[in-house]
Amino acid sequence: MTTLTLFAIALVALAVGLFLTRIIPALQTYFMYRGKRLITCPETLVKEAVDVAAGRAATRIFIGESDLRLDQCSRWPERRDCGQECLSQIEADPENCLLWNVVSNWYEGQDCVYCHRRFGRLHHLDHAPALVGPDHKTIEWKRVRPERLPELFSTCKPVCWSCHIAETFRRERPELVVDRKR
Numbered sequence: 001m002t003t004l005t006l007f008a009i010a011l012v013a014l015a016v017g018l019f020l021t022r023i024i025p026a027l028q029t030y031f032m033y034r035g036k037r038l039i040t041c042p043e044t045l046v047k048e049a050v051d052v053a054a055g056r057a058a059t060r061i062f063i064g065e066s067d068l069r070l071d072q073c074s075r076w077p078e079r080r081d082c083g084q085e086c087l088s089q090i091e092a093d094p095e096n097c098l099l100w101n102v103v104s105n106w107y108e109g110q111d112c113v114y115c116h117r118r119f120g121r122l123h124h125l126d127h128a129p130a131l132v133g134p135d136h137k138t139i140e141w142k143r144v145r146p147e148r149l150p151e152l153f154s155t156c157k158p159v160c161w162s163c164h165i166a167e168t169f170r171r172e173r174p175e176l177v178v179d180r181k182r
């Protein structure tokens with residue numbers, strides 16, 4: 001093997017090593033910050049739904065910089081020029097404010113108000129469970145605006161997907177439903 005070949009191999013190894021030391025933290029940043037989150041707006045002290053610009057944050061990490069910005073907020077476009085101070089809440093605890101975790105934590109351990117089946121952790125491939133409020137109308141949690149969920153969680157009860165489908169049918173087509181006595 002010539003000195004030139006060895007030099008080329010060393011150069012490639014160095015480049016790959018350098019790439020890996022940058023790409024791994026960039027990917028970790030992307031997966032850490034992607035997804036909808038619920039924060040308390042420092043201006044109004046009301047819960048709002050935001051998305052971090054995860055791709056941008058990952059690209060910045062790749063080039064050796066750190067710059068977290070929002071990509072979306074439920075108060076935009078009216079407050080698009082805000083200082084994005086809520087980012088400190090996300091940086092302090094990115095997992096806890098992730099919408100999916102907030103929803104999953106609320107359902108876990110509770111029982112469906114109709115069939116009394118206990119909820120475990122939510123899984124992305126499962127049908128989304130629902131909520132039922134004082135008006136007795138069930139609605140899938142994914143159909144509610146995310147920033148409204150914390151308020152609904154204090155006034156609504158959890159409903160499993162099967163009971164949600166049955167109750168929706170019962171509400172929309174009552175003439176087709178016959179309740180049999182046990």
Ligand SMILES: [Zn+2]
Nearest residue numbers: 112115160163
């Ligand atoms: Zn149920």
